[in-house]
Amino acid sequence: MGSGWDLSSSVEAVIAFREERDWGQFHLPKELAAGLAIEAAELQELFLWEPAERAEVTRNDSERLQSIRDELADVATFVIMLAHDLEIDLAAAVDSKLIANGRRYPADEYRGSSRKAPH
Amino acid sequence: MGSGWDLSSSVEAVIAFREERDWGQFHLPKELAAGLAIEAAELQELFLWEPAERAEVTRNDSERLQSIRDELADVATFVIMLAHDLEIDLAAAVDSKLIANGRRYPADEYRGSSRKAPH
Amino acid sequence: MGSGWDLSSSVEAVIAFREERDWGQFHLPKELAAGLAIEAAELQELFLWEPAERAEVTRNDSERLQSIRDELADVATFVIMLAHDLEIDLAAAVDSKLIANGRRYPADEYRGSSRKAPH
């Protein structure tokens, strides 16, 4: 079983689950990207019409937190399958994008600001 | 720098990046869920009007693969921030959901089938 | 040119635009549904990190309103193409769904409440 931020054994479990069901045949990258977007919408639906409360408040509502955890797990499962199938090093991809974002959003210029940088 | 499936050091980098810019104030869970869904749509857009090719084919188009890697990193960054802020153990969440899905989709019954299980 | 809520001539224009470019071949229902979701995310992106202000306030920001109008038009164009190709009577579909929602959400029971009805 995985733990925390090391997803190695979760990835193995996800891929084994898929192989046992012979579902890899349906999991073309385009379909996985669609599935990921659909799961992200289901996660977002948990927040629709709700006040935009701080994380501490959400954490104290254990039933609600459990629903969010379940939907976030669905999203993460699609991220894992897509990265696995395309042989994308997920940690390295996040790091590279962070470096690019650091150039696009210099800390001094964008501190405390939510505006978008020009493309 | 992170590597592979262990996101520990990427998470640290993502949170440090955010603190340097004082962006945590904008990152209420509801906003992060919205941002995640928007990034997932940007990832999906890379596949719109494209044939649903196999992962091997996508992997061989290095320019395209780089775009997918960048968008998947954006999605993963929102997953990381949401899990971090809500103190969700991501690996454990994926594992738990897999167990629940295993009950919902017994391998013998759903092998080779893409149909949905009843709720 | 269309005007207001009667989309008849806009539909004709959208379909003629598509035929002039021979794009119907790409517009399978599944692709149109994907395109619609992607455009909806682009619309939503205009609201990300922004305060959830009342409609009157948004209406008074003419540049912002123009961006929203453009993205909403993209969404509506996909709705039109999908309804056209599947020969769905859009007005009748909205009316039928409203009747079903009226049964699911009796006015007396749900007045002033944002909670979801059980399925």
Add this chain to the structure above:
Amino acid sequence: MGSGWDLSSSVEAVIAFREERDWGQFHLPKELAAGLAIEAAELQELFLWEPAERAEVTRNDSERLQSIRDELADVATFVIMLAHDLEIDLAAAVDSKLIANGRRYPADEYRGSSRKAPH
């Protein structure tokens, strides 16, 4: 009751439905945009794992067509509410965007091509 592409009476019905339930207080533009994206994902979910069949084939599956019609109605209802509240002339918005798209995608240059125009 509305009919075809003239949504005038459907709009009246949607707004009356909302007023009877006093739901306008929840329907800030940002929330409506989120709701629209979520409904678009539910529509898209009907196509997930399914072959990308031609519209004629989808039309002949009456049960499936009914599900698509219902979800498309949900999407259209959010489009209607957002356009109504922001006083956007939907037909004129579609027409304007079509003119802009005509400049961006000249028919001679993009006939039979699914590639994106540069921004």
